Amino acid sequence: MDAITITRPDDWHLHLRDDKALNAVVGHTAAQMGRAIIMPNLKPPITTTEQAIAYRERILAALPSGSTFEPLMTLYLTDTTSPEEIVKAAESGIVKAVKLYPAGATTNSASGVTDIAHCDGVIATMAKVGMPLLVHGEVTDSDIDIFDREAEFIERVMKPLLASHPDLKVVFEHITTQQAAEFVAAASDNIAATITAHHLLFNRNKMLVGGIRPHYYCLPILKREQHRQALLRAATSGSPKFFLGTDSAPHAQGDKESSCGCAGAYTAPVAIELYAMAFEEMQALDKLEAFASLNGPRFYGLSPNTDSVTLERREWRLPESYPYTEGQDIIPLLAGEILPWALKA
Ligand SMILES: NC(=O)N[C@@H](CC(=O)O)C(=O)O
Ligand SMILES: [Zn+2]
Ligand SMILES: [Zn+2]
Numbered sequence: 001m002d003a004i005t006i007t008r009p010d011d012w013h014l015h016l017r018d019d020k021a022l023n024a025v026v027g028h029t030a031a032q033m034g035r036a037i038i039m040p041n042l043k044p045p046i047t048t049t050e051q052a053i054a055y056r057e058r059i060l061a062a063l064p065s066g067s068t069f070e071p072l073m074t075l076y077l078t079d080t081t082s083p084e085e086i087v088k089a090a091e092s093g094i095v096k097a098v099k100l101y102p103a104g105a106t107t108n109s110a111s112g113v114t115d116i117a118h119c120d121g122v123i124a125t126m127a128k129v130g131m132p133l134l135v136h137g138e139v140t141d142s143d144i145d146i147f148d149r150e151a152e153f154i155e156r157v158m159k160p161l162l163a164s165h166p167d168l169k170v171v172f173e174h175i176t177t178q179q180a181a182e183f184v185a186a187a188s189d190n191i192a193a194t195i196t197a198h199h200l201l202f203n204r205n206k207m208l209v210g211g212i213r214p215h216y217y218c219l220p221i222l223k224r225e226q227h228r229q230a231l232l233r234a235a236t237s238g239s240p241k242f243f244l245g246t247d248s249a250p251h252a253q254g255d256k257e258s259s260c261g262c263a264g265a266y267t268a269p270v271a272i273e274l275y276a277m278a279f280e281e282m283q284a285l286d287k288l289e290a291f292a293s294l295n296g297p298r299f300y301g302l303s304p305n306t307d308s309v310t311l312e313r314r315e316w317r318l319p320e321s322y323p324y325t326e327g328q329d330i331i332p333l334l335a336g337e338i339l340p341w342a343l344k345a
Pocket of ligand 3: 013014015039247249
């Protein structure tokens with residue numbers, strides 16, 4: 001196949017940050033995606049509908065002129081989020097989901113939930129009004145190895161949560177393990193998952209063999225090959241439960257290439273190209289459209305985009321960096337490398 005045309009994709013898990021960083025990155029996503037679910041882990045986090053509406057306005061203002069990209073907003077769940085705030089969010093039509101960050105699990109999760117028991121009433125309200133819960137699924141207990149934190153989350157948090165709230169819509173975000181892929185596939189229809197391009201393309205060797213490569217450090221951390229294979233099978237299985245979520249998570253070069261580097265891979269400029277590489281590895285390019293453009297809107301109760309994008313088989317070299325904030329560049333994943341697929345302008 002030398003070209004593939006699909007319904008324009010959406011990104012169901014994206015970090016856009018704010019201010020100068022927002023201005024630097026939003027165009028990369030808007031050039032490819034029709035819509036994106038915007039993560040609320042700003043400093044301070046987006047915890048109210050009012051803040052989500054204001055953040056949405058800042059995103060729209062930062063878009064290149066003429067762009068029709070649509071940001072879909074989320075709230076950051078805390079120990080003190082009220083059921084009233086959830087009702088308000090649902091009625092706004094602007095807030096599409098609520099995000100659970102276990103406190104301390106990832107970037108800007110300090111205000112996250114310390115114990116999900118604190119949120120039982122709020123989650124019951126979410127189930128009642130049909131507001132999806134998006135989950136960063138890792139336990140944070142210091143005795144649990146970083147490579148086991150997602151699998152352990154399924155047992156300790158996800159299963160009890162779904163048992164108490166069987167009608168709750170849940171997206172298990174950025175799944176990275178065979179356990180998560182199998183759990184979601186076997187769960188009821190109201191449970192889905194996003195999968196990143198980098199977890200489909202790379203195992204942990206990419207990050208650790210021949211030198212430590214900080215741009216491959218993200219959370220949940222890259223796993224061993226067995227897990228990558230399970231994610232590839234899930235993404236290309238044709239199941240509507242799995243859809244595209246890049247988790248493109250920009251951090252300044254200096255914050256990544258550091259003695260204590262931040263977690264997050266910046267993939268927005270080449271998101272759909274990277275997914276095409278992964279699907280081609282499975283000889284499943286015919287499954288790309290459902291994963292990238294149809295399954296997500298279906299889960300969120302939205303229509304697919306009405307226009308399309310075309311990928312051409314044409315080698316091109318990704319830039320080494322892009323301008324980011326004052327005096328800082330951002331390094332995309334696969335910076336300076338040759339990619340086999342190009343998005344037709
Ligand atoms: N994925 C990451 O490694 N980082 C994300 C947070 C997240 O999605 O967990 C970020 O905001 O930088
Ligand atoms: Zn996360
Ligand atoms: Zn994320």
